[in-house]
Amino acid sequence: MNLSQVTFLYLSHKRALGRKFRAEEDILRAFCKAIGDRPITAIEREVVLTFINGKGPITEYWTKKYRVLSGLYRYAIARGLAKASPLPRTIPKPTVPVFVPYIYSHEELKRLLDTVSTACAGRASIEEDVFRNLLLLLYGAGLRLSEALALTLGAVDLTQAYLHVHETKFFKSRLVPLGKDLTTILSDYISNRHKRTTQLESPLFCFRDGSPLSQSAVRSTFRRLRSYAGVLRDGGSRHQPRLHDLRHTSAVHRVIAWYRNGADLQELLPKLATYMGHVDLSATQRYLTMTPELLRLASLRFENYAIGDQS
Structure with a gap:
């Protein structure tokens, strides 16, 4: 089966599971264009590496492309459309620093x-x-x-x-x-x-x-x-600070306010995840960039807990 056909089936499968998969589709379309529409079993490791590596330094986007293609090949292998993945088995560390969300004061x-x-x-x-x-x-x-x-x-x-x-x-x-x-x-x-x-x-x-x-x-x-x-x-x-960082800031400021009020975060964090439209708590936790103030309040909460536990 050709690469374009496998890609179409994979995208349809993901969307049937409730995923929009728009950014992933862009990567897969770029992959199809770079490789050409040939049988997925005839795609060599070298051309896949050329696509993933690109022309610049290794960034988070390298990892994104790797994960998208890994998903495609896992899908193909599980359905007998491919025998093995041509992707490398190890992921190099990015040579460009990972972007850290900006929390506005x-x-x-x-x-x-x-x-x-x-x-x-x-x-x-x-x-x-x-x-x-x-x-x-x-x-x-x-x-x-x-x-x-x-x-x-x-x-x-x-x-x-x-x-x-x-x-x-x-x-x-x-x-x-x-x-x-x-x-x-x-x-x-x-x-x-x-x-x-x-x-x-x-x-x-x-x-x-x-x-x-x-x-x-x-x-x-x-x-x-x-x-x-x-x-x-x-x-x-x-x-530079992004517009999307307002969403990160909203989450962090809310948690800081809860800390200051002595609220039960174990009870409130799942509610915050629901409020923000996350499918699980782990997605919300990625938004909670540890600012100095959040670290200080978390440390103070733990210190009070530890002292109280010893008494």
């Missing part, structure tokens, strides 16, 4: 919001009020950017204070409760939006012409905002 979040008017001035495609409320929602509700941009006016229930999030990362929908402050902010924003349209299917966040915001435009505006606000870190352009 409250002061940095304030600077970003205060600078929105500058980033959206002139001929910017996104209006100031739209971009500010988008940022507040990404942080306040811990949403993925794709989830926020897919929201319509009808998906926001201000009476019961929740969002109805559709078409999430794993093809699931969920209800996201809103805090009092965020509900008030969205209520004011939607009141202004209703002056333009009352159609429930209209996008919550849109361009000046009413069309839905695109991820590329939002990310571009955020990079400009980040530069104006002076929220930067060492490591070059590849390692």
Whole structure:
């Protein structure tokens, strides 16, 4: 069976299991293009290594390509479509430092919001009020950017204070409760939006012409905002704070607040995972980058536990 046929079957299998597999599909399509549509059993180790290694240093993307192709070959071998995998058995360590999510401080979040008017001035495609409320929602509700941009006016229930999030990362929908402050902010924003349209299917966040915001435009505006606000870190352009880090920050700030209030994290972390739309707790744990403050509070909690246990 040719590579393209096996790839099609593998993608169909994964999506039948509830995975979107979009990034993985891009890698597999690039692999098919690089290798050519020939029998999967005739693909040599050398050409596979050439595709994985690419032309630059070994990065996390090397590992991503390796894992995607490993999944493809495991699928093919299990179904008798291939006899063995041409992939290397060992994974080299990246020569480029692994990206660490950036956790914004409250002061940095304030600077970003205060600078929105500058980033959206002139001929910017996104209006100031739209971009500010988008940022507040990404942080306040811990949403993925794709989830926020897919929201319509009808998906926001201000009476019961929740969002109805559709078409999430794993093809699931969920209800996201809103805090009092965020509900008030969205209520004011939607009141202004209703002056333009009352159609429930209209996008919550849109361009000046009413069309839905695109991820590329939002990310571009955020990079400009980040530069104006002076929220930067060492490591070059590849390692600068991202828009997605607002979601990481939301999770970390929530856990810090729980620590300070003496809450039971074993009980609350599974609820946080559900709130953020994760399929299991391990996905949420990856979001909890250990900031100095989080480490200090965790150490203090353990110290209090250990002292109490000795008494």
